[in-house]
Amino acid sequence: MKKLLTRIDRYIIKKFLGTYIFAITLVISIAVVFDFTERMDRFMNNNAPWDAIIFDYYFNFVPYFANLFSALFVFIAVIFFTSKLAENSEIIAMLSTGMSFSRLMKPYMISAAIIALFTFVLGGYVIPKGSVARVEFEDQYYKKRKKSSARNIQLQVEEGLIAYIDRYSDYNKTGYRVILDKFEGKKLSSHLTARSITYDSTAVNMWTLKDYTVRDFDGLHEYISKGDSKDTVLAMDPSDFLEFQNQEQMMTNPELRAHIDKQKSRGFGNTKVFEIEYHKRIAMSFAAFILTIIGASLSSRKAKRGMGLHLGVGLALSFSYILFQTISGTFAVSGVVSPMVSMWIPNILYAFIAYYLYRKAPR
Known part of the structure; x- marks a missing residue:
């Protein structure tokens, strides 16, 4: 019975993964130095403690950055060690x-x-969990990203219950000019208006209405009730409408999928940033196969000018892939194509390039 992996297979795998890790280590080390040089002044001005800089920020920055440019590192590794073999x-x-x-x-x-x-x-x-600490550190010591208010909030709290809040301020967990409409089928059965609504963070989904008026409808009859204060349970919390920059990076894949479905069911149509992130993670993983085929096909032929030509062409293709993926994301934001299609367009295009180069590779 033949071995699944021959000595040559183990040799190539060792070379591939070793060069990949070496490329990551080298580039990340340089990136950390440049990043710290750029941010050092603001870290110092905001009195960021060294343990937070090292453990909360850079311990989470390194895997995030490495994963972000994993496709580039794959390409560099394949081109470099395959050219040496050739x-x-x-x-x-x-x-x-x-x-x-x-x-x-x-x-x-x-x-x-x-x-x-x-x-x-x-x-x-893994990275989304670490991104929570990294983004919170940046929010406190570098640049504030979290929103502290929101306007014109409209969402479906549950089936048949629609909420509208004119303005919400997170510092006091209070929304102003509130409307709650309850429907039975297509008929309005109840209409509540309130001067304000305050979130009780000590209880789950607990809100307090102030200066409220309720109109209940029963056929042609209308019943009005008023009050100064009323506690009510609503299946919503401030995180539903206080989205902030790079929030999608802090969610795992199941959390992203659940958030997208939840926001769509509540009437939030603008979930494209979260959908792009979700499909990007999957597409980027498959890119490793495509870029490996391109890199191996390009550099497996012995070149008179050495590996410099292979490395130059490989870097150009890898950077163009990353650039094209960034550009294709704008197609989804503008609504030209769906987020899933936009994230897979670069893979589909470069798969054709990989097939062509593979057919042209030495036999």
């Missing part, structure tokens, strides 16, 4: 033994699968 005539030696190029790609695909799984789990489940 320069040393190792690939020629492998192919001369009768090994096909498709068989040679097996350890590349195994390595790409390991990286794809790693980046998917890291980006979808």
Whole structure:
């Protein structure tokens, strides 16, 4: 019975993953130095403690940044070590033994699968937890991102119950000029207006209405009741309408999916930023396979000018992929295409490029 992995397979996987980790370590080290140099003045001016800078910010910044540019690191790793193999005539030696190029790609695909799984789990489940501490640190010591107020809030609290709040201030957890409309089918059964509504953070979904008036409708009859204060349970909380910049980065994949479904059911149509983030995480994981094929196909041929040409072409393609993915995200924001399609457009396009280069690779 043949071994699943030959010595050559293990050799290529070791080279691939080793170069990938080395590239990440090198680039991230440089990125941390530049990032700290840029932010140091504001950190010092806001009296950020060193333990918070190191553990809350940079311990969470490093995996976030590494995962964000994982596609670039995959490309660099494949181009670099495959060009070295080609320069040393190792690939020629492998192919001369009768090994096909498709068989040679097996350890590349195994390595790409390991990286794809790693980046998917890291980006979808691990990094969002760390991003909570990182974003909160930035909000306190660098630049405030969280919204403290919202206007013209309209949402479906539950089936048949629509809430409207003219203005909400988070500092006192109070909304002003409140309307609660209850429907039975298509008929309005109750109309409540209140001067203000205050969220009780000590209880779940507990709100207090001030200066309220309730109009209940029963056929042609109308019953009016008023009061100074009234406690009521409403299936909503301030986080439903106080979205802030990069909030999607702080949610795991299940949390993103639940948030999107919840906001859509409540009448919030603008969930594209969250949908883009959700589909981007999946698409970026599959990109490891596509970029590995492109990189291996480009650099497996021995070049007269050395690996410089391969590395230059590879970097150009990888940066163009990242740029194209950023641009395609704007298509979804503007409503031209759906978020899922916009995030998969770069993968589809570069899959054709990968297929073409694979067909042109040495046999």
